[in-house]
Amino acid sequence: MQLIYEKSVSGRRGVMLPVSDVPAAADLPQNLLRSETAGLPELSELDMVRHFTNLSRRNFSVDTNFYPLGSCTMKYNAKVLENAANLFAPLHPLTAFLPGGAELCQGALGMLYDLGQMLADITGMDEVTTQPLAGAHGEMTGMLLVAAYHKAKGNKKKYVVVPDSSHGTNPASAAMVGYEIITIPTAPYGDMDLELFKQAMNGEVAAVMMTCPNTLGLFNPYIKEIADIAHSHDALMYYDGANLNAIMGKVRPGDVGFDVVHVNLHKTFGTPHGGGGPGSGPVGVKKSLIPFLPMPRIIHDEVSGKLQIQTDNPLSIGRTANFFGNFGVMVKAYTYMIMLGREGLIQVSEQAVLNANYIKEKLKGYFDLPYSQTCMHEVVFSASKQLAQGVHAIDIAKFLIDKGYHPPTVYFPLIVKEAIMIEPTETESKATMDAFIEVMIEAAKQAEADPDSFAAMPVSMPVTRLDETRAARSQTVCCLG
């Protein structure tokens, strides 16, 4: 398909602008003006609409294909969420900071406050900031809070401990806050090796970052002991909420001993992933960390019953983003939460776990299952059996594309060779999963019978396999025209 720039015709106009009702201003001095107009597209509105409509048809998406992408929680995104977010489109964020302006934004501020309260309840935390703009941004915010906590106590801390199964964002976020990383290997039981963890812990550890259930989809049986050990060194426990979809109403990170939590609203709370964002990563903390929360902070005034904005607090880590975070995403998550309610959210976790175990049971005879115990919301297979025939996890992924399925996450977690990580989510029907299971079994059989056939796949898409080395070498990341 041509690029939109290749469809442009010099001089063609798109959407008409309003006619000016004021006199034209004198020109700016020449030295401030660009020498030529920026080379943006020049299409009629119809040609532009066709271009993007046809581009959209070159995507798999949740609304068109089963999307069992492990660690990403690609559940159905309810349509009413979009309608709800649009209700707030004209509200300018600066209004809330004008004198008397908070009074004019009580609905929005109250929604943010209520969302924080509900997330605190779900995670067992005492207060939540909605400012972080994504999961990784929440992690960085959380690590800044950890650093501020230790600084206030006069603690000299240098390290953050992560298991080797962790998301890459965990060590990367800790590094953004200046910490060095200690990585603990995974034990044969599928989680951070407890003995090695004990040996690694020392007084210089600032925090332990855990995902629970972890990226193998397993709940750590020693999590309480790990938290107790961490606390005995005055290290804080950080909960990566990427896998919260598994445990709502079953266990709360705060009750287990976690001190800081981030939640991915775009995973657990049904907001769309948007082709890579926007997400939203609110952070919850225990009481001891509240003084350090980022500004602005929304406060509920008990006397007046009004929401107010706190912008100055000397202990705060400061501002981590523009205003209140990805507000539109939070409207969607709030809508989702009040719509599903208590029982609905419990059911979400129950059926997410049920679905993952169902797929695990049905496929374990065909794919190697390195950790075979009951999983939570996702299951990690290995294509090691198929590799013996020369068929890699990526080949199975391409086979699935030709069958109309978005592939599971492959090659993550890094600790599983040829990993195939499947997260069906609760919104998929048994019929959809049964059909997917059939296709996975077909892939396993074809890997035995005709391993060479995989190399050409996929054949049904607009392009076949792409040359990634060439892309990295040529570094053509725009069309300069």
Place this chain on the structure above:
Amino acid sequence: MNTSHYCPHTPEEIQEMLAAIGVSSVEELFAPIPAELRCSTFNLPAGMSEFETYAKLQAVAADNNQNLSLFIGGGFYDHVIPAAVDHLSGRAEFYTAYTPYQPECSQGTLQALFEYQTAICRLTGLDVSNASLYDGATGLAEAALMAMRATNRTKVVVDGCVSPIARQVLATYLSNQDAELVELPPLDGLLNREELAKQLDANTAAVLVQYPNVFGGVEDFSGLADQAHAAGALLVTAVYPVALGILKSPGELGADIAVGDGQSLGNPLSFGGPSFGFIAAKKSHIRNMPGRIVGETVDKNGKRGFVLTLQAREQHIKRHKATSNICSNQSLCALRGLIFLAAIGKQGLADLARLNRDKAEYAKARLAELPGVVVLQTAPTFNEFTISLPKPAEAVVAALLDKGIAAGMPLGRFYAGSENMLVVTVTEKRSKKEIDQLVKALEVALCN
């Protein structure tokens, strides 16, 4: 277990699945969670239908004043959004997809992001762009970190005329890094070049400036890039993309990195988010870029296609040695930005920029006629300008807010001694009538 919202199984299906797994209840699947850790409280209210839920959200929305006449900006601008932006970005094939890690079934998102990167490069006059960052403020912080990596230096000098909000975010990002952040207090609403010269030394990684700046001024930054480069530092410019419809591009200024907030390109105000941040740079800096980048390549048959490229910079490969921790970005908002630019078009963006300036110049001239109102004249302006009032700006703004007018952003809380200063923003959406009403209301407020 009853079926409810979006959980499709019938009780019979659940029984079949449990039987297949070999357990007798769903509860058994939660046995790996130690009993003593199980939830004792979970207090959310009961759920409801989507219709009742939507009605509740309508009530929440109604509890805001969303009909103000907006003369505020501060990084978020009330611009027109063509209807096509909502409809096309609202295609579920775009918004319910994930990051395009599987390129063959994601060519729609990938090509759109390549076209977005191209638009950003052409607007900024630079060679390379990533596929978006969170917002303009975090973009500025990422640019500073990028410059530190590129120069292997640790000192960052930021003009005090850069948005105070962005500077606060920058300070937060650098707070636990091995970094020294120096802020240059503004001089008459402009960069203090003399002070800058003193701060340029062998450890200076970057000079960060913004245009138009927080006072609205479009400063002549000619020679600034040479000055920074002579000291071995990079020039980072924060820019307002609509203004780039007419203003000299960062590339023409010799800047090494440009960043900005993309809200003004087709994203609603939405109480501050989501928007997107953009970052563009000279090609030599591409390996120090944060975040996802889409690159062009060919498939096995030699057909053009697009992939995520240079992923060895990123956290899922490099972990703690990555160029940034960013994973999710603001892809859909960037897509809205691209659709906005494609809908408005090449000449349209230039016209839009001029329309903004026309409106602002009209408002500026009218306001200057009011007794005691003085316009800050140290630099030409785009669609924002600063006026000094004969009384504290906060009180005046409060009075006008009561009349449904958000008259501007008082500067007193950001700059000591600026208690009477007000930044007024006028976009193309403000009619002459609204501007005249602002002038009249301000005149009344100043008399009282």
